Amino acid sequence: MAENNIHEAPAWLTEDYVEKELCRYFGDDSLKLKKLGIVPATAKGDNYASVMTRIHVDYSSKDSKVLQTATFLVKTTFADKDPAANLLADYGVYTREMDIYEQILPHLGKMVRDELKDSRKLFAATVNVDRERDSILFEDLSLEQYKVACRLKKLDLEHTHLVLEKLATFHAVGAVLAERKPGIFDKNYDRGFFNKHVRGYEPIYKNLLQALSRSLELNKDLKERYQGKIDRLVGSIMDYGERSAAVNPGDFLALAHGDLWTTNVMFQYDGQGHPTNAILIDFQFSVWNSPAIDLHYFFSTSIQDNLRWKHQPELVQFYYYKLVESLKKLKYSRPIPNLFDFQLQFQARAFYAVFSSLIFEPCMLYTGKEEASIAQGLSPSESGIRFRDSVYSADHIKEKMVFTLPFLDQFGLLDEL
Structure with missing residues (x-):
């Protein structure tokens, strides 16, 4: 950069x-x-x-x-003239995050402290929410030695377990808050990256998938096996994405973080370098949905490859038991799915892993010299095309696609759904 x-x-x-x-x-x-x-x-x-x-x-x-x-x-927010400003405003992200910091997180934090008896922070404290200026002022947690893990190295099992534990707590208190305060998430919590109301990200998704397709020209085997599938996906990405984010009868629902990846988690460490706490930041895309969308997004963008390729089911299991433990402590009265049904719910949201893996993760791991921005994802200019091509031409992304594409394809996620 x-x-x-x-x-x-x-x-x-x-x-x-x-x-x-x-x-x-x-x-x-x-x-x-x-x-x-x-x-x-x-x-x-x-x-x-x-x-x-x-x-x-x-x-x-x-x-x-x-x-x-x-x-x-x-x-x-971005300046008014930045192309990102209008796109993000259509998703309601700024109003939603101000609502969360002002109206939701104080309730959730109190439940964690008083009922789950966990004194560790789950969020940063809010100093002020300024709706006139669409801004939030909050404590700088770097003063307490919280820091973000390396987005390129990704998270090992110790960090991953800690994030899943804190994520289960977040989902549990959100689900219980909705039970205690009916309707609290009815307004403006239905506009995640995929939703029924707005498709502002569609040109970005399509432009990046087209750049991925162009990059496959350099690998004969991947081109033969996957280029046609990626090309078909360009026209279907929004339909499949909306289907994966749809709320189904019988689903366990909670307040999902919506954008849970490495840089939206901060860790605190002990003297031996072991993580002792993790806090969640950046709630702009939080939605009332299945917790499975957070799991797919997190697994696809933030954990080390060996954990993702070989240990996803047991990581879901680890998360599930932490979720159930918190729900029971909070005296959640609605049905809690058994592990089998929750694994099915996770599988039903599996397309979330496709857009996370093929579109978002390469951008998150970008280390090139081109300006990286929403505007560059949208732009038909030479600069925009150059940025998108450079995302997928990076050696570490080309090497990753050798494993990512077969991993997704084995579940049928690159076929017509």
């Missing part, structure tokens, strides 16, 4: 604004901001759906003569 490909901080993020929000957060009107430092928290391409800015503050108050320091993160 080019080093100068960074998003500028929003113009409204001024000293006056930050001082006002800090006074509100700390409940101290005497607080005075002495210094404000603003730096980008992510480069372009590190996050395809938002802009992250880190702010460093020095402040004082009447109760403390010593200068205090703190760091926070500000999450904002």
